[in-house]
Amino acid sequence: MRSAFFSALSVMALSCSPTAVDWVPGVVYLVPIGEPEATELARAEKVLALLTQRPVRRLPRRPLLPAAVHPHCPTAAPCYDAGSILDELLSEPPRDTFRIVGITEAPISSSVGHDSIAFARRHERALLYTTVSLRPLPDAQALARTRQIMSHELGHTFGAQHCSGPCLMQPRLEHRLATGACPLHRPLLVEGLAQSIAGPTFLAAVGRERGRLGDWNEAIDAYRRSLRRRPRVVEVEAHLALALVARGRHLEAEDVLDQASYNAPDSPLPFYVRAGLFATQDRTQRAAAHLESGVNRDPNPTSAHRLAGIVYQDVLRDESAAIYHFRLHLSAGGRDPEVLGRLAMLLTPTTLLFTEPEVVVVRWDVREGLLLASAGWGQAPGPPLVAP
Numbered sequence: 437m438r439s440a441f442f443s444a445l446s447v448m449a450l451s452c453s454p455t456a457v458d459w460v461p462g463v464v465y466l467v468p469i470g471e472p473e474a475t476e477l478a479r480a481e482k483v484l485a486l487l488t489q490r491p492v493r494r495l496p497r498r499p500l501l502p503a504a505v506h507p508h509c510p511t512a513a514p515c516y517d518a519g520s521i522l523d524e525l526l527s528e529p530p531r532d533t534f535r536i537v538g539i540t541e542a543p544i545s546s547s548v549g550h551d552s553i554a555f556a557r558r559h560e561r562a563l564l565y566t567t568v569s570l571r572p573l574p575d576a577q578a579l580a581r582t583r584q585i586m587s588h589e590l591g592h593t594f595g596a597q598h599c600s601g602p603c604l605m606q607p608r609l610e611h612r613l614a615t616g617a618c619p620l621h622r623p624l625l626v627e628g629l630a631q632s633i634a635g636p637t638f639l640a641a642v643g644r645e646r647g648r649l650g651d652w653n654e655a656i657d658a659y660r661r662s663l664r665r666r667p668r669v670v671e672v673e674a675h676l677a678l679a680l681v682a683r684g685r686h687l688e689a690e691d692v693l694d695q696a697s698y699n700a701p702d703s704p705l706p707f708y709v710r711a712g713l714f715a716t717q718d719r720t721q722r723a724a725a726h727l728e729s730g731v732n733r734d735p736n737p738t739s740a741h742r743l744a745g746i747v748y749q750d751v752l753r754d755e756s757a758a759i760y761h762f763r764l765h766l767s768a769g770g771r772d773p774e775v776l777g778r779l780a781m782l783l784t785p786t787t788l789l790f791t792e793p794e795v796v797v798v799r800w801d802v803r804e805g806l807l808l809a810s811a812g813w814g815q816a817p818g819p820p821l822v823a824p
């Protein structure tokens with residue numbers, strides 16, 4: 437009887453595993469930037485509440501950062517840089533932020549969307565739009581337009597790229613009015629909107645966002661929370677280890693990487709991060725050995741050899757190994773312009789210029805691979821801006 441009771445209890449304990457946590461909706465924050473019209477703010481508030489089914493709260497108005505002339509301004513007049521505004525929105529977001537939405541009336545541009553009206557970075561929490569080029573419309577139509585803009589940018593924040601079909605992820609606003617999402621993008625939007633801010637996917641994205649902004653402690657916290665909810669995800673473990681390396685917490689990083697390799701022995705990611713870890717400690721031979729182990733496990737030879745060549749050239753200072761890997765990139769079918777340029781430079785050494793870089797850490801980027809960042813994290817290349 438007693439043992440039956442205990443076995444029933446243990447079954448219960450298993451079914452109430454610690455990964456099952458409450459669904460936490462979070463809050464959508466709305467931030468006027470500059471002097472946007474009150475009617476547009478009210479529209480945005482309504483649309484966001486409807487789309488996200490979450491509380492929408494306004495934060496105090498923020499002044500525009502000084503306008504400047506960028507290579508990407510749509511006209512000769514100075515304009516505002518979308519990337520800087522998105523970063524500013526994310527500088528200290530409230531802890532319960534699901535999304536933070538900036539609205540402005542100012543002209544905005546970015547390097548990829550010269551005359552765009554709205555901006556967001558994929559997998560990050562900030563989105564932004566400007567009313568500068570929106571013509572006046574009757575109320576119902578204006579509301580529908582705001583809804584289209586928001587849905588599209590929210591889609592980007594959930595990871596969606598642009599779409600060529602009849603879909604609200606089409607790049608041009610007029611082509612997506614009164615359209616829903618295509619079969620490819622619909623599940624992405626539905627899943628994105630259904631996320632809990634305490635869920636593993638959400639927390640992993642927050643970790644990457646904080647890491648891009650150089651908030652390594654917050655990144656570490658978010659990755660750890662993500663792994664508590666869903667353990668043994670090698671990508672998240674690799675990101676966590678990189679954030680720990682960035683904070684100089686090398687032993688903790690090694691522990692995380694050992695565990696990651698134990699759980700996913702075929703993954704190249706822990707090896708790449710170890711290469712970075714040893715490179716930052718000037719242990720170049722160990723770094724090279726782990727880099728090679730990563731390349732040998734990498735299912736994508738072109739990106740693996742590109743990465744290895746760059747690390748050999750810029751960090752490990754081994755030009756012949758760099759040339760060897762760049763050539764393997766080419767023989768595997770890769771034609772990356774950066775690899776071609778570097779190879780051309782390496783093969784004509786008189787044109788080479790070397791300066792000691794202040795490389796403090798390497799950073800993993802899902803798309804780019806391993807990125808080298810100098811002490812000035814602000815200048816580290818981030819994921820590209822996406823715009824309508």
Ligand SMILES: [Zn+2]
Pocket residue numbers: 598599600601602603604605606617618619620621
């Ligand atoms: Zn689509």
Ligand SMILES: [Zn+2]
Pocket residue numbers: 588592598606607822823824
């Ligand atoms: Zn877009």
